[in-house]
Amino acid sequence: MLETQDLTIRFGGHVAVDRVSCSFQPGTLTAIVGPNGAGKTTYFNLISGQLPASGGRVLLNGEDLTRLSAPQRTRRGLGRAFQLTQLFPHLTVLENVRLAVQARCGMGLRLFSVWLQHRSLIDESMALLERVRLAARADSLAASLPHGDQRKLEVALLMALQPKVYLFDEPTAGMSVDEVPVVLDLIRDLKREGRHTILLVEHKMDVVRELADRIVVLHQGALVADGEPASVMASAVVQNAYLGVAA
Numbered sequence: 001m002l003e004t005q006d007l008t009i010r011f012g013g014h015v016a017v018d019r020v021s022c023s024f025q026p027g028t029l030t031a032i033v034g035p036n037g038a039g040k041t042t043y044f045n046l047i048s049g050q051l052p053a054s055g056g057r058v059l060l061n062g063e064d065l066t067r068l069s070a071p072q073r074t075r076r077g078l079g080r081a082f083q084l085t086q087l088f089p090h091l092t093v094l095e096n097v098r099l100a101v102q103a104r105c106g107m108g109l110r111l112f113s114v115w116l117q118h119r120s121l122i123d124e125s126m127a128l129l130e131r132v133r134l135a136a137r138a139d140s141l142a143a144s145l146p147h148g149d150q151r152k153l154e155v156a157l158l159m160a161l162q163p164k165v166y167l168f169d170e171p172t173a174g175m176s177v178d179e180v181p182v183v184l185d186l187i188r189d190l191k192r193e194g195r196h197t198i199l200l201v202e203h204k205m206d207v208v209r210e211l212a213d214r215i216v217v218l219h220q221g222a223l224v225a226d227g228e229p230a231s232v233m234a235s236a237v238v239q240n241a242y243l244g245v246a247a
């Protein structure tokens with residue numbers, strides 16, 4: 001179980017995430033919603049360790065991760081989708097995935113290691129590329145992929161790490177209409193496996209309604225609603241938050 005207790009960050013006088021306490025169970029998908037600037041991405045950054053908390057704690061299965069670096073949290077099982085800048089643009093799509101698989105296996109990033117030739121690494125990497133419908137692009141340079149394919153590659157890299165917790169921050173942003181279902185299918189598959197804790201920041205309410213078991217609403221950094229999708233969506237506090245009126 002992933003848990004945040006009174007998680008807080010201040011930027012100068014501005015409290016971007018304000019004492020958010022919430023727990024997330026394996027096998028569930030929770031959508032984090034809220035108006036622009038509500039603190040959703042910052043909340044993810046605090047969970048994954050990209051930002052240090054001003055107060056509060058992040059716990060995974062009872063272990064306090066709050067003082068750990070982002071890579072240490074990744075090793076504990078917190079998976080944050082790679083940013084494009086973390087891809088190796090001049091390596092092929094397959095090589096990028098293979099390096100992520102190697103990293104998970106603790107083989108480091110020794111490019112010329114004999115392990116590179118290891119069949120099982122290549123097989124696992126190709127299987128991941130098939131899952132994200134990128135097998136046909138295995139030999140393309142990562143930098144040459146269109147935007148939607150780069151997003152799919154990010155998901156493949158994340159899956160290569162086999163995290164316990166998946167943090168998806170607007171996974172379909174900037175994708176064309178025909179690419180969106182591929183990524184949503186992947187998230188649906190992960191959810192069906194029932195082992196993962198999945199958190200999703202998403203502005204598209206139809207996607208949220210379809211995928212989420214639960215919705216958490218942030219407004220001005222604070223948690224203002226938490227519950228089953230239909231009731232949260234209908235609640236006055238959400239209507240107010242989305243209208244920008246103080247809840």
Ligand SMILES: Nc1ncnc2c1ncn2[C@@H]1O[C@H](COP(=O)(O)OP(=O)(O)OP(=O)(O)O)[C@@H](O)[C@H]1O
Pocket residue numbers: 011016034035036037038039040041042043
């Ligand atoms: N590094 C930073 N320094 C200063 N202020 C920051 C920083 N990161 C975020 N903020 C501020 O914190 C608030 C929350 O931003 P955040 O990006 O988390 O919102 P969000 O809910 O993800 O918004 P959006 O839906 O637009 O992506 C905003 O007021 C933002 O300007």
